[in-house]
Amino acid sequence: MTTTAGREGAGWLARTRATLRDVAADRRMALMLMLGFGAGLPILLVFATLSAWLRSAGIERSSIGLLSYVSLAYSLKFLWAPVIDRVDLPVLSRLLGRRRAWMLLSQLAVAAGLIAMSRGDPAASLGYTVVCALVIAFASATQDIVVDGWRIDSAPTERQGMMLAAYQLGYSLARICAGAGALFVADAFGWAPAYGTMAALMLLAIAGTLAAPRAQAQDPGQGAAAGPAHRGWRRALREAVVDPFTDLMRRKGPGLALILALITVYRLPDIVSGIMANPLYIDMKFTLSEIATVSKVYGVWIGVAGAFAGGIAVSRLGLYPALLIGGIAASASNLMFAWLALAGHDLPLLVASISIDNFAGAFAGTALIAYMSSLTSPAFAATQYALLSSLYALPGKFVGGLSGFAVESLGYPTFFVLTAAVGIPVTLLCLGLRLLPGEVDPAPAPVEEVPARA
Numbered sequence: 001m002t003t004t005a006g007r008e009g010a011g012w013l014a015r016t017r018a019t020l021r022d023v024a025a026d027r028r029m030a031l032m033l034m035l036g037f038g039a040g041l042p043i044l045l046v047f048a049t050l051s052a053w054l055r056s057a058g059i060e061r062s063s064i065g066l067l068s069y070v071s072l073a074y075s076l077k078f079l080w081a082p083v084i085d086r087v088d089l090p091v092l093s094r095l096l097g098r099r100r101a102w103m104l105l106s107q108l109a110v111a112a113g114l115i116a117m118s119r120g121d122p123a124a125s126l127g128y129t130v131v132c133a134l135v136i137a138f139a140s141a142t143q144d145i146v147v148d149g150w151r152i153d154s155a156p157t158e159r160q161g162m163m164l165a166a167y168q169l170g171y172s173l174a175r176i177c178a179g180a181g182a183l184f185v186a187d188a189f190g191w192a193p194a195y196g197t198m199a200a201l202m203l204l205a206i207a208g209t210l211a212a213p214r215a216q217a218q219d220p221g222q223g224a225a226a227g228p229a230h231r232g233w234r235r236a237l238r239e240a241v242v243d244p245f246t247d248l249m250r251r252k253g254p255g256l257a258l259i260l261a262l263i264t265v266y267r268l269p270d271i272v273s274g275i276m277a278n279p280l281y282i283d284m285k286f287t288l289s290e291i292a293t294v295s296k297v298y299g300v301w302i303g304v305a306g307a308f309a310g311g312i313a314v315s316r317l318g319l320y321p322a323l324l325i326g327g328i329a330a331s332a333s334n335l336m337f338a339w340l341a342l343a344g345h346d347l348p349l350l351v352a353s354i355s356i357d358n359f360a361g362a363f364a365g366t367a368l369i370a371y372m373s374s375l376t377s378p379a380f381a382a383t384q385y386a387l388l389s390s391l392y393a394l395p396g397k398f399v400g401g402l403s404g405f406a407v408e409s410l411g412y413p414t415f416f417v418l419t420a421a422v423g424i425p426v427t428l429l430c431l432g433l434r435l436l437p438g439e440v441d442p443a444p445a446p447v448e449e450v451p452a453r454a
Helices: 001-023 028-047 048-055 059-074 081-086 090-096 098-118 125-152 159-188 193-210 228-254 253-267 268-283 288-317 319-332 336-342 346-373 378-400 403-411 412-421 421-433
Strands: none
Touching: 028 048, 028 098, 028 159, 028 193, 048 059, 048 125, 048 159, 048 268, 048 288, 059 125, 059 268, 059 288, 059 378, 059 403, 081 125, 081 193, 090 098, 090 403, 098 125, 098 193, 125 159, 125 378, 159 193, 193 253, 228 253, 253 268, 253 346, 253 378, 253 421, 268 288, 268 346, 268 403, 268 412, 268 421, 288 319, 288 346, 288 412, 319 346, 319 421, 336 346, 336 403, 336 412, 346 378, 378 403, 403 412
């Protein structure tokens, strides 16, 4: 028996090595790493890193909160995704193909927006900075659409897991550059060189686009019966929104209201408080280098650990226990920021706050992704997941835009205590899920890495 087991183990190891060699020889993995880097770079530069710049420039916290609305582009990108799928760009599409043409245009727009932002001064012209942020966010969200389309078109199903792994690695490295790297450069040389440097880093993504093989974009309407254009759009709308939602209602019945309520509020504490995290650090007199080291380097890896812990919890404890633990922990972690606001400049407390918050937030994010994945049906998996993920992100971003007004009127300690209190309805809704008829703990779905707090 031992000999047989040894032979099986050796055979498995040999097959694993062969697979890794095969993947390493596939240049699409390196290209996916570069494209993932380009996708991950802009988001912090119009969100958390930008909020640090604005607060350093003396911009009011209420204005910083409102500016967070530019990140809605990432949640609303499904609105113009059909255009990206159907329309060829003049000249560029003929030279590069539809996917790479849109990819290149969006990356150039991101780089141009970053250069333009580096030339501005928020204290003198906040409106100019807002326009630049809107351009960057829209171009970045468009880039996300096209990179996902290129990935799906260019590799078979069995390669998609490794393609996503390479993408996420590039994305995480970009978050460190856009978070810690930008703050280090800003601390040493100023904000203009910091954003100019980030614009230069987009050249990595542009090089990846130019080196990528042409992928044939499949027209979503291809093969459909010919008919009036308005009939095609009506059918596309029904298939994109109505049919997937109808399927959810049919399968979940009245309990769908409880499910959607939980998804809506589950990440609310983390999203809302995240907008005011960097202004808090600035007001507590932490230097940009301290914030970069603790929050943008150390904190990213703590978040990765939390995501893995969430995945283990889902597989070992079950989906609903992991969902409950994550909801309570992520909400309660905001109490650490209330404590930090009362204590003032306390570096060990900053490390503890970011450790607990990033670990708990990533744990909760993994549990929520697994739960939303379990709600989808095979016929509508992608569309239903896109709708559910938009639902969990949009409310937090809308409410988060008012977070600056809340801090101005209540102060940091009370604000973070109130965001932690959202954990009470989250807990009740998690417990209520078990009371729904037919709801059992489903088999854990594959989970994706959840980035640490922006």
